[in-house]
Amino acid sequence: MRSFSIPGRPERFVVPVLILAGWEAFSRSGALPPALLPAPSAVAWAWADWVFDIDGNTQSYAGRWIFDAAASASRVAAGFAIATLVxxxxxxxxxWSRFIEVTIEPTLQMLRPIPPVSWIPLAIIWFGIADKPAIFLVFLGAFFPxxxxxxxxxxxxxxxLIRAGAMVGGGQRQLLWHIVLPAALPSIFAGLRIAIGSAWMLTVTAEMVAVKSGVGYVLWDSYYFLRYDIVIAAMASIGLLxxxxxxxxxxxxxRALRWQRGTTLQGEG
Incomplete structure (x- = not known):
């Protein structure tokens, strides 16, 4: 028996609404100065001005959100694309190859525990203060997952399946392309989903140190001016993106795994 589900699943909004309501109430209680813990309403107003330039309360950031978001997204896209390909x-x-596994994997396993942020000094030395250090760090963060x-x-x-393909005359390239790669796609997509989260974390980290634009730069720059409403708006922007x-x-x-859904439905039938 299938469980009944309300269209739109409004229950998913219950916890966020409760958190925001509790946060608003606590901020307005006076337990902490409003400047240290802005209420959600204040954060929303600063975020709206950052996006739409409503009244200029975010000063130099007003109306710049789309450009900051685009700058960060372009760095994520570049580093993530390179990490996906490689x-x-x-x-x-x-x-697929035992020889390549023995030759390459030990070196990669030694590099994997090194935190990507520890590469920041070298990235700045190698690439300077621009997009390239951020793209490099995004690549490092996304590559290993x-x-x-x-x-x-x-x-x-x-x-x-591989033996069956070989028995009908499939070569190495055909076996990889038509059998192994489709079978590996669920795991690959799982890695991509983990990697995209790491990519956003790393580009924001890089923008705090090595880049002068993007959501991460706004977050760090507004911290210096004690604009914690913008800081939280930047954090929310990162989560949204x-x-x-x-x-x-x-x-x-x-779209890529439509065949898997069909197989699952046939198995259940």
Missing amino acids: GVLVGVAIG ILLNTIHGVKTCDRN GYLSDLLIRLAMA
Whole structure:
């Protein structure tokens, strides 16, 4: 029996509404100065001015949100695209070839525990103060989740399918393209969803240090001017942009894995 679900699932808004209501009440209670803990209504007003330039209360940021968001999104997109390309290619190679696994994986496993933020000084030395350090850090943060999930997806591919493909004359390239890669797609998309979250965290970190534009830069710059309403608005912006990025990946995943839904439905029948 399938459970009844209300259209639109309004229950998903219950917890956020309760949190915002409690936050608003606490901020207005006077327990903390409003400047230290702005109420959600104050944050929303600052965010609206940042987006639409309503009354200029965010000063130099007024009406600049779309440009700041676009700057951050472009860095995320560039670093994430490079990480996806390299991570999937190297992951498939390691998962498919024992020789490549023994040759490359130990080095990658030694690099993996190094926090991406520790690369910031070198990134600034190598690339200067511009977009490139942020793109490099995004790449580092996104690469390993994609790599490990791709390796897992390739290694867990049903060997009977590979043997069947080889028996009908499939070569290495055909087996990889038509059997292994489709079977690994669920794991690859899981890695992409983890990686996009890391990508946003790293680009914001880089913008605080090595870049002079973007949502992360606004967050850090407004902190120096004690504009905590803008700080929280920037945090909310990062969450929104990250959610939208994950939504795009989920839509691509649903489109790419339509065959999996059909298989599942047949199995349930």
